[in-house]
Amino acid sequence: xxxxxxxxxxxxxxxxxxxGAQKVISLLLHRLIHDYNVTLVLFYNTIHxxxxxxxxxxxxxxxxxxxxxxxxxVDLFKFIRTYNRIxxxxxxxxxxxxxxxxxxxxxxxxxxxxxxKTIISERGFPSDNTTSKLSYYISKLSYPxxxxxxxxxxxxxxxxxKDLKDNFGITIPMEVIYNPIEIPKKLIDPKELITxxxxxxxITAGTLNTRKNQIMIIRALNENNTNDKLTILGEGxxxxxxxxxxxxxxLTNQVFLEGNVKxxxxxxxxxxxxxxxxxxxxxxxxxxxxxxxxxxCISTNCLSGPLELLNDNEDIELTDGDFYIGKYGLLVNNxxxxxxxxxxxxxxxxxxxxxxxxxxxxxKASEYQLDSIYSRFKTFIQL
Numbered sequence: 001x002x003x004x005x006x007x008x009x010x011x012x013x014x015x016x017x018x019x020g021a022q023k024v025i026s027l028l029l030h031r032l033i034h035d036y037n038v039t040l041v042l043f044y045n046t047i048h049x050x051x052x053x054x055x056x057x058x059x060x061x062x063x064x065x066x067x068x069x070x071x072x073x074v075d076l077f078k079f080i081r082t083y084n085r086i087x088x089x090x091x092x093x094x095x096x097x098x099x100x101x102x103x104x105x106x107x108x109x110x111x112x113x114x115x116x117k118t119i120i121s122e123r124g125f126p127s128d129n130t131t132s133k134l135s136y137y138i139s140k141l142s143y144p145x146x147x148x149x150x151x152x153x154x155x156x157x158x159x160x161x162k163d164l165k166d167n168f169g170i171t172i173p174m175e176v177i178y179n180p181i182e183i184p185k186k187l188i189d190p191k192e193l194i195t196x197x198x199x200x201x202x203i204t205a206g207t208l209n210t211r212k213n214q215i216m217i218i219r220a221l222n223e224n225n226t227n228d229k230l231t232i233l234g235e236g237x238x239x240x241x242x243x244x245x246x247x248x249x250x251l252t253n254q255v256f257l258e259g260n261v262k263x264x265x266x267x268x269x270x271x272x273x274x275x276x277x278x279x280x281x282x283x284x285x286x287x288x289x290x291x292x293x294x295x296x297c298i299s300t301n302c303l304s305g306p307l308e309l310l311n312d313n314e315d316i317e318l319t320d321g322d323f324y325i326g327k328y329g330l331l332v333n334n335x336x337x338x339x340x341x342x343x344x345x346x347x348x349x350x351x352x353x354x355x356x357x358x359x360x361x362x363x364k365a366s367e368y369q370l371d372s373i374y375s376r377f378k379t380f381i382q383l
Contacts, residue, residue: 006035006036006037007035007036007037007093007094008036008037008039008090008091008092008093008094009032009036009037009038009039009092009093009094009095009096009381010038010039010040010041010086010087010090010092010094010095010096011025011028011029011032011038011039011040011041011096011097011098012041012083012095012096012097012098012102012105012106013025013040013041013042013043013097013098013099013102014042014043014044014099014101014102015042015043015044015045015046015047016040016042016046016047016048016049016051017046017047017048018048018049018260020123020179020282020283020284020285021098021099021121021123021282022048022049022098023049023179023285024098024123024156024179024180024285025040025049025098026049026050026051027180027181027182027370028180028374028377029051029052029055030052030370031370031371031374031378033052033054033055035378036094037056038054038055038056039055039056039057039058039086039090039092040055040056040057040058041058041060041083041086042057042058042059042060043059043060043061043075043079043101043102044059044060044061045059045061045062056090058086060078060079060082060083061075076101076104076105079105080105080108080109083105083109084109084112084113087109087113087116088113092116093115093116093117094116094117094118094119094381095109095110095116095117095118095119096119096120096121096381097118097119097120097121098121098123099121099123099124100122100124100139102120103120103121103122103146103147103150104142104146104147106118106119106120106146106150107120107145107146107147107148107149107150108146108149110149110150110151111149117151117381118149118150118151119150119151119152119153119154119380119381120147120150120152120153121153121154121155122153122155122160122161122164122282123155123156123282123283124160124280124281124282125157125159125160125163125280125281125282125303125304126139126143126160126163126164126167126168127163127167128279128280128303139168140168143164143168143169143170144168144169144170147164147168147170147172148169148170148171148172150172151172151173152172152173152174152175152380153170153172153173153174153175154174154175154176154177154377154380155174155176155177155282156176156177156178156179156282156283156305157176157282157283157303157304157305157308158176158304158308158313159303159304159305159308160176160282160304161174161175161176163303175380177373177376177377177380178283178308178368178373179283179285179288179368179373180368180369180370180372180373180374180377181285181288181289181292181365181368181369181370181373182369182370183292183365183366183369184265184292184293186265186269186293187293187294187362188268188269188272188293188294188295188358189294190294190354190355190356190358190359190362191355193272193296193351193354193355193358194351194352194354194355195272195351198226198227198348199226199227199228199229199348200226200228200229200272200273200344200347200348201228201229201231201270201271201272201273202217202221202228202229202230202231202271202273202274202275202344203230203231203232203233203267203268203271203273203274203275203290203295204217204230204231204232204233204274204275204276204277204286205232205233205234205264205286205289205290206233206234206276206278206286207234207235207236208232208234208235208236208237208238208239208242208257209236209237209238210238210279211278211279211280212234212236212277212278212279213277213278213279213300213334213335214232214238214242214277215238215241215242215245216277216300216335216336216337216340217230217232217275217277217337217340218230218242218245218246218249218251218255219337220337220338220340220341220344221251221254221255221341221344222249222251223337223338223341224341224344224345226348227254228254228344228348229254229255229256230251230254230255230256231256231258231267231271232255232256232257232258233258233259233260233261233264233267234259234260235259235260239257242257243257264289265289265293268289268290268293268295269293271295272295272296272347272354273295273296273297273298273344273347273354274286274287274290274291274295274296274297274298275297275298275299275340275344276297276298276299276300276306277299277300277340278299278300278302279300279302279334279335280302280303280304281302281303281304281305281306282304282305283304283305283308284299284305284306284309287299287305287306287309288309288365288368290361291309291328291329291361291362291364291365292361292362292365292368294358294359294361294362295358295361296329296347296353296354296356296357296358296361297310297328297329297330297357297361298323298329298330298331298332298340298343298344298347299329299330299331299332300331300332300333300334300335300336301316301318301324301331301332301333301334302334306331307326307331309328309329309364310326310327310328310329310330310331311324311326311327311328311329311331312327312328314327316331318331318332318333318339319333320333320336320338320339321336321338321339321342322339322342323339323340323342323343323346325346327360328357328360328361328363328364329357329360329361330343330346330347330357
């Protein structure tokens with residue numbers, strides 16, 4: 001039930017499916033309800049994460065997401081019209097959108113409602129986060145027009161904001177607000193990682209697609225020729241390809257494709273090393289969640305997020321075929337399975353380093369606790 005004394009805000013997103021931005025929204029909703037009357041508007045009625053009962057949820061389309069460019073354009077005009085009506089009916093004062101498509105809608109809405117404060121959130125690295133050349137050109141044309149109609153923007157990486165300014169002509173005020181995290185109740189004890197085991201229990205999590213590049217970890221495992229185990233969490237269109245590659249390398253007893261699981265933490269707790277192999281990220285939730293539970297981590301030095309998490313965003317010199325020992329984890333170049341194999345070897349042969357980086361992961365993750373991030377978010381939307 002809405003309370004009249006609170007400011008009315010809306011959160012706009014494509015859906016609340018199993019993505020990083022959607023998880024951030026879910027976490028923020030649990031704090032926003034104490035300070036605002038909140039309406040959550042979804043383009044498509046897909047809900048994976050919990051929503052507080054106090055939130056007014058409106059789905060604009062009960063059917064699945066349209067994939068053709070023509071139908072996406074049809075949806076865009078339909079959503080603009082419907083969302084504009086919702087803004088007026090619900091008497092919304094602040095409209096906050098997440099992801100590119102909702103951000104464009106918010107930009108159009110801002111021109112029709114002069115009293116409405118519009119805030120947009122970019123969650124991926126724009127120059128590398130487009131699905132096709134057409135999508136890229138549409139972004140280059142539309143972002144400067146519609147993003148700049150809004151009052152301000154926040155992202156989850158310094159590099160995202162720089163890319164928006166340098167390559168997409170964004171001139172509105174921008175700020176970095178990192179993804180929040182809830183520290184798990186059960187954590188890895190760093191001392192337990194000092195073992196005499198001669199193999200690693202490696203884990204990674206993410207959609208099985210080209211961008212996440214899980215094949216890099218499989219190649220590194222094959223390069224090392226050890227008894228290391230690898231658990232891959234997630235589903236996607238490359239499932240068949242990865243299954244065949246695992247079989248071709250005779251790694252079926254070492255690499256396990258577990259699909260989408262709800263008890264991710266239970267898998268993390270059974271591991272002693274996390275690897276992020278992505279070509280590009282917005283801000284890698286999977287890496288942060290692995291750190292929050294106490295896993296020593298290895299990541300590609302992709303844009304954006306890993307350098308901020310693992311080395312306080314301080315630049316590094318990293319050659320192909322090698323790895324870099326950062327402040328909070330190890331970094332390798334994109335798609336460098338040789339460098340990754342050496343990083344894995346470092347953790348395998350140095351249990352005291354596994355313990356050290358486990359403790360450092362816990363230390364770093366504490367900076368991203370939900371209450372702290374929400375406090376910054378609340379200040380940002382109020383100003």
